[in-house]
Amino acid sequence: MTDTPAPADEVGPRAHPRRAPALWNIANVLTMVRLLLVPGFVLLMFAEGGHDPAWRSVAWAAFTVAMITDLFDGELARRHNLVTDFGKIADPIADKAIMGAALICLSALSDLPWWVTVVILVRELGITVLRFWVIRHGVIPASRGGKAKTLTQGVAVGMYILALTGPLATLRWWVMAVAVVLTVATGLDYVRQAVVLRRAGLAREADRGEGSR
Structure with missing residues (x-):
């Protein structure tokens, strides 16, 4: 008994076409979170004159969250096929925005x-x-x-x-x-x-x- 050939739309790459990743996937959401953290981080850095230990600790927490999202969004995008044109542009911008904001704030505060x-x-x-x-x-x-x-x-x-x-x-x-x-x-x-x-x-x-x- 011979096998019945499967319909053309069930054979090869057409059987499971790879869909383009959605724009608002978890990787891009993490990138946007990092971007949105930048203005809040700057405000925290300059709160109470910029040298209050409590506010600086909160600013450090915001910076740390941003750095953690930087570690995960790219890995998630590559591992789960979530790479988008938006992510390719927004991810490096977000990376440089949070680091640049931190450096400029520290220098402006003479630290x-x-x-x-x-x-x-x-x-x-x-x-x-x-x-x-x-x-x-x-x-x-x-x-x-x-x-x-x-x-x-x-x-x-x-x-x-x-x-x-x-x-x-x-x-x-x-x-x-x-x-x-x-x-x-x-x-x-x-x-x-x-x-x-x-x-x-x-x-x-x-x-x-x-x-x-």
């Missing part, structure tokens, strides 16, 4: 030197521009150094948000120093990768152009 804030923000914005510059040639993957940089920055900024004194205040200075070194080192490595990627892409385009003649 962190402005040069540290400038170095970190110029690096972050510069690498974003660099990624778009070479995107037609390929994608610069996130490196271990980049991930370590992000983690160290988050810990360092979080420690500066809290009203720490004594040995902990000294420790946070060293953590921030490590974060700045990683920020600069990984930034230079991304520039190197971008140059190599662009050269390779231009070489491929030149080869295709010669082959079509």
